[in-house]
Amino acid sequence: MNTTPHDSTLTTADGRSALRMERRLPHPPEKVWAALTDPAALRRWFPSEVTVDLTPGGAMGFHFPGAVGDPGMTGTVTDVEEPRLFAFTWGTDHLSWTVTPDGEGSLLTLVHTFGDRPGAASFASGWHLCVGALARFLDGAPGGIDRDEGALHESYIGRFGLDRGTAEPVGPDGSEGWRVRFERQLVRPAETVWDVLSAGIEPVAGLPVPEGFTAGTSPAGPVTEVRAPRSLTYAVEPHSSVTWELGEGTGHGARLVLTQTGPAGWDTEGALAAWRTRIEQLAAALVDV
Structure with missing residues (x-):
């Protein structure tokens, strides 16, 4: 083809x-x-x-x-x-x-x-x-x-540049923090995406988050909420959190929405670059599944 x-x-x-x-x-x-x-x-x-x-x-x-x-x-x-x-x-x-x-x-x-x-x-x-x-x-x-x-x-x-995320202020001029967000259509269903992310380590609230859900931007804390295979939230030090959501997409596969929140003055450019690389790695792995 x-x-x-x-x-x-x-x-x-x-x-x-x-x-x-x-x-x-x-x-x-x-x-x-x-x-x-x-x-x-x-x-x-x-x-x-x-x-x-x-x-x-x-x-x-x-x-x-x-x-x-x-x-x-x-x-x-x-x-x-x-x-x-x-x-x-x-x-x-x-x-x-x-x-x-x-x-x-x-x-x-x-x-x-x-x-x-x-x-x-x-x-x-x-x-x-x-x-x-x-x-x-x-x-x-x-x-x-x-x-x-x-x-x-x-x-x-x-x-089409659909691999790029956005950084949005929370509160006036980011005084209450910032939010990084990616929305990307994937080519496999949520169950397959979840299996690739977890790599056989099922996430459990209160325990460390599996490495596949991280981007290495800052120390990852414990899982705070999980609904396999649809969503997962975990803490990130200091005063930050990451949420993965896998919803309905176009029929090709799941729709990923990833958000990370952080405090005022947070390095959003670094976070955008790190998550873009991580999501690109995930997308490439899914093509080969």
Whole structure:
């Protein structure tokens, strides 16, 4: 599988993110248009089966494998300009597919607008594989959507800068301390992440925290609260604490939210660097699980 990202960008404004991805195809716009809008063709490369009323305001249904009855999600067609533009909502997201002539072929542009910025790598890697399947379908080649074991997802994490944390003041100008926070989509479920972090040493309240949950920034104290495999909090000297939370993610795996609180004057830059390195080590280990 090709893990080199397509031409793609991620922008964020007004709390919404927009993933833009381009792919050149050696096929005329009319052929690409048919593959974008015909439900029989869509099932060969799209992540779900689709029912669609191909008119502005028309209803769409997204039917996932194994589901019975009503569609798992619904949407509404927002734009239809054959053979140039097909756009629709999918739940709270919006997808716009534009086809423009490009020599003897076409330039396909996808703009996916959504609210969950930390999920951007999941969306990008998913569409990367879907558009690859679309290209093979247009070429007449067999095969469906490839599977990503995690490497492609992680390449988009780095490309979009989704591995960076934030430092936020607590109280006016940080007078009550600071909070470092990371939110990152992982590629394995919470149970697997927990096993990698604990390395066979089950955390227990009142006992030392397993090393995998630390970043070596300052002396780690005892576990203060644990709900395996979803959350763990432990003390850090002096007057600090770290919390790991593993919640629901995009379907690729668990969503990690890591926070560390510290006093006023705390070295947040050092903490950000240390946790970024530790989370990167975890993400790399998960790809190999």
